[in-house]
Amino acid sequence: MPRSPCVVPGHPHPRAFQPKVGLFAPGAICFTTAGPLWYLPGAILVGSGVAALTDLRSETSTLRATIDRNWTSILTAVLALFYVFLGATALGLAGVLGILGGLAVLAVLAFRTRLAPALGLALLAVATVPFALLVWWSFAVPLIGILLIATGWTALRSSAQHTGKRSTGVVARSD
Amino acid sequence: MDLLEKSPGRHVDDQREVAEPRDSRVTRRTLLRRAGLGIGTVLVAGSGALGYRAYDQGVLQVGDGPAYAPWSSWREQNGLLRLVGAAILAPSPHNAQPWLFEIGSGRIDLYADRARWTGATDPFRREQYVGLGAALENLVLAAKANGYAPQVTLLPDGSGSSHVARIELARSSPQASALYAQIPNRHTNRYAYVQGKRAPTAALDAMAGLNNSATGDARLFWFAGAAQRSLIGDLLIEATEALMADPDQSASDYAWFRQNWDEIQRQRDGITIDAAGLSDLVAALAKLLPAQSQTATDNAWLAATRNTHTKTAAGYGIVAVRDADHNLQRLQGGRLLERIHLWASGNGIALHHMNQLTERADREIQLGLAHRFGDQLTELMPSGWQALSTFRIGYPTHTPHKSPRRSVAAVIVT
Ligand SMILES: Cc1cc2nc3c(=O)[nH]c(=O)nc-3n(C[C@H](O)[C@H](O)[C@H](O)COP(=O)(O)O)c2cc1C
Numbered sequence: 001m002p003r004s005p006c007v008v009p010g011h012p013h014p015r016a017f018q019p020k021v022g023l024f025a026p027g028a029i030c031f032t033t034a035g036p037l038w039y040l041p042g043a044i045l046v047g048s049g050v051a052a053l054t055d056l057r058s059e060t061s062t063l064r065a066t067i068d069r070n071w072t073s074i075l076t077a078v079l080a081l082f083y084v085f086l087g088a089t090a091l092g093l094a095g096v097l098g099i100l101g102g103l104a105v106l107a108v109l110a111f112r113t114r115l116a117p118a119l120g121l122a123l124l125a126v127a128t129v130p131f132a133l134l135v136w137w138s139f140a141v142p143l144i145g146i147l148l149i150a151t152g153w154t155a156l157r158s159s160a161q162h163t164g165k166r167s168t169g170v171v172a173r174s175d
Numbered sequence: 176m177d178l179l180e181k182s183p184g185r186h187v188d189d190q191r192e193v194a195e196p197r198d199s200r201v202t203r204r205t206l207l208r209r210a211g212l213g214i215g216t217v218l219v220a221g222s223g224a225l226g227y228r229a230y231d232q233g234v235l236q237v238g239d240g241p242a243y244a245p246w247s248s249w250r251e252q253n254g255l256l257r258l259v260g261a262a263i264l265a266p267s268p269h270n271a272q273p274w275l276f277e278i279g280s281g282r283i284d285l286y287a288d289r290a291r292w293t294g295a296t297d298p299f300r301r302e303q304y305v306g307l308g309a310a311l312e313n314l315v316l317a318a319k320a321n322g323y324a325p326q327v328t329l330l331p332d333g334s335g336s337s338h339v340a341r342i343e344l345a346r347s348s349p350q351a352s353a354l355y356a357q358i359p360n361r362h363t364n365r366y367a368y369v370q371g372k373r374a375p376t377a378a379l380d381a382m383a384g385l386n387n388s389a390t391g392d393a394r395l396f397w398f399a400g401a402a403q404r405s406l407i408g409d410l411l412i413e414a415t416e417a418l419m420a421d422p423d424q425s426a427s428d429y430a431w432f433r434q435n436w437d438e439i440q441r442q443r444d445g446i447t448i449d450a451a452g453l454s455d456l457v458a459a460l461a462k463l464l465p466a467q468s469q470t471a472t473d474n475a476w477l478a479a480t481r482n483t484h485t486k487t488a489a490g491y492g493i494v495a496v497r498d499a500d501h502n503l504q505r506l507q508g509g510r511l512l513e514r515i516h517l518w519a520s521g522n523g524i525a526l527h528h529m530n531q532l533t534e535r536a537d538r539e540i541q542l543g544l545a546h547r548f549g550d551q552l553t554e555l556m557p558s559g560w561q562a563l564s565t566f567r568i569g570y571p572t573h574t575p576h577k578s579p580r581r582s583v584a585a586v587i588v589t
Binding site for chain 1: 212454456
């Protein structure tokens with residue numbers, strides 16, 4: 001039986017981390033302004049996340065390799081969150097464009113393996129440019145916008161490379 | 176664009192990278208790649224810090240927040256509070272808002288808040304009383320528009336008292352005026368004005384005709400010819416230099432300059448970066464960078480006076496009275512000044528108060544210096560008239576931003 005084309009030896013499947021993040025993230029949200037009623041479920045979720053991460057200790061090297069390989073995507077996601085944050089503080093249309101733009105970049109990242117890099121780049125530009133243009137004078141937003149496109153583009157290309165690499169690996173291993 | 180990662184088509188090498196980590200070529204490549212990622216990470220972290228600073232300094236929230244709420248909420252106030260809501264939107268020296276209001280049955284009393292004073296910049300409180308007159312004019316216009324017949328008694332407890340005015344308010348039919356409609360639109364415009372575009376004589380005459388029985392003897396004099404503009408422009412630049420060279424005046428100016436967003440939202444007074452007439456980009460950079468020193472602020476103000484304010488003024492107006500030391504006449508002059516500003520605002524004309532000349536003239540008297548600017552002002556004015564307050568007008572190149580205001584609740588005394 002051929003191995004899954006997504007698994008490269010020495011690299012854990014990215015989805016290995018999803019359950020942990022899936023426990024941590026909502027757990028952390030429970031401790032924000034959601035209210036004290038949510039502290040108990042928050043504690044359970046964060047606790048489970050910690051337990052799940054302890055499991056991962058054995059996979060430290062693979063964790064590091066995955067983070068390493070996805071670092072540009074992580075940076076892009078962080079920048080997209082800055083965009084959402086600044087959008088949330090901006091007034092009127094600019095605010096809407098900032099929030100939608102940041103979320104659209106996160107969506108592009110989520111689907112990056114299925115997008116042609118050129119299409120991904122176009123989507124990044126559509127998501128990023130309007131907010132940056134509308135508040136061009138703010139200096140911070142256009143700067144973050146430029147970085148978003150640069151890191152986003154690098155993440156898209158890197159992802160395309162790895163996808164190509166994996167398919168080559170499947171051919172090599174399946175004979 | 177490929178800033179941070181290696182280019183495509185290198186995956187064979189990459190595999191070697193995994194299989195033979197000690198290969199020196201691969202190590203160099205790995206190092207380069209890590210350096211790229213490191214730089215990218217630093218850039219992202221830096222932009223995060225910048226983004227946070229932009230949030231913290233309200234770069235994207237110009238004119239928003241509680242400090243600016245009085246500009247929209249004043250009409251929501253009930254009864255006499257609405258009149259106070261209109262009064263506090265008046266201009267005041269350095270936006271010190273030196274007023275307090277006491278609401279009684281069928282009357283409002285206006286008091287000077289003597290602690291809210293601009294010190295060496297206004298040594299004899301001339302500007303403080305002019306600002307109080309402006310607030311009184313807004314209150315009276317709002318009273319008429321909201322169905323009251325205001326009866327104003329100025330300085331009911333004597334000229335030296337902080338009891339500035341008693342306004343008796345009997346019910347009457349509403350009389351909204353064009354000036355009243357401009358109360359929320361009036362802002363001091365410190366931007367450049369359209370170069371070479373002069374105000375038509377009809378507009379200058381209309382503004383000069385805004386005096387009425389309530390403004391007493393106060394009159395507006397225009398200095399709109401080329402030679403007069405040049406003369407007053409030069410004097411204003413020299414007076415600004417003299418202000419900067421006077422440590423106390425410079426310090427009292429700086430004390431009212433607000434550069435921190437939290438401070439603006441908390442104190443809700445003073446001159447802000449947004450109201451300083453800077454371009455949007457320069458204003459954003461000024462907010463992102465550390466606060467400017469007193470000297471840097473002085474230099475920027477002098478440069479703006481020299482290169483922007485005086486260069487693009489279409490004309491100067493001076494509100495004059497018979498005796499500028501008299502608080503009652505100052506209040507009347509302040510009422511006329513506010514009527515002029517409201518009229519200008521409703522007619523697409525920008526106005527910027529520029530009182531360096533009178534500020535220096537008063538300081539000369541206070542310190543016993545030679546009357547350099549005082550004498551110049553005397554020469555400028557027709558005999559029998561004393562300059563009270565000066566401004567420039569022109570056609571706007573930018574819509575000015577709002578300045579902060581303390582809430583109605585904060586200025587009511589019981
Ligand atoms: C009596 C008086 C004197 C003023 N002098 C100056 C001045 O010399 N320079 C200046 O830029 N603004 C001056 N102003 C304008 C105030 O700074 C301004 O009214 C205040 O900051 C509030 O802003 P706003 O008028 O846009 O509401 C003066 C205002 C008054 C009432």
